[in-house]
Amino acid sequence: MKFERSDPVDPEKKHRQWFxxxxxxxxxxxxxxxxxTGSSWIDSLFYTVITLSTVGYGAPPGLPPGGKIFVILLVLIGIGTAGLAIGEITRYFVVERMLSVMGKRRDNRVKDLRNHWILAGLGRVGMEVARHLENDGIPFLALEVADRKVASAREKGWIVQQGDIRQEAVLEDAGISRARGLILTLSDDSDNVYATLTAKALNPDLRVIARANDPQSTKLLLRAGAERAMNLADAEAAAIARASVNPAVADFLEMVNISRDLGLDFSAATVHPESPVAGKTLAEAPLRFEYNAMVIAIKKERGSIIYNPPGNETLEGGDELILFAEMDKMEELRSLLCRPGGC
Known part of the structure; x- marks a missing residue:
């Protein structure tokens, strides 16, 4: 029998209740x-505080029998309750704040994440991936084990959880069932393979993009269920060779990396069958003359890819377009191509 875990109490709400x-x-x-006793408000508060704190300055003057019974009840009930309240309030301001700074406290924004990416590892590669996701406005949650890296990432305002990506409970807490994809940037290929298997078992529809450090690991990751396994050493070597032999091509690819700084954006959008452009050729569709967008490639629903498609290519429902356009036009393009709610 499987029991559902209840959501933890919000520390902010809890400390207000104790206040x-x-x-x-x-x-x-x-x-x-x-x-x-007929004492002033200040004197009455003073006697209440010294009674609850057990300082022992004596009973208020002129206390009648009924008042003595009230003080007895105040001592029996109030001392323990007030002590517990002060302890919980102190715990919030000291312990919870320290945990928050260290990155060990659960981020309450996690429960609101939907269709997000989970980023595993905040090393050199992971930090760069996180920076790009943030710049592109893509919701993500980062998972990291090291205290220092977690604290540093939280200072940037990122949603970060501390935990081992290989553990099912950590992935479930990260919202794996609601996530769009998983990016693995761990330096150990065996960890990336294990995490891929675990994540796919929890969410078979999850898209997994993994870092690989050698060709053999690339094959293992793909067999484990990763959609893409990227060997960074090969990619860096290819980039260096390209810059040496074909500098113009290298400059163009570098422009792709900085395109957002130039007000341009590379993106992908899938043509919905009910889109106004479905059934039209590229020349007939208003992509170029209304949105000044360039279609770099078309990935057909059956899997084939058409690079630099001609004007007489017909757009069909399910086609995925690789677009290059101005950033402020990209959302309009998505609205034109996709069904309501986005691609």
């Missing part, structure tokens, strides 16, 4: 002593 409890005890004690 109210402490205030209520002080208010009841102050009001009671004032009614029984």
């Amino acid at each position: 109210l409890v402490l205030f209520a005890i002080l208010a009841i004690g102050t009001t009671g002593i004032r009614l029984f």
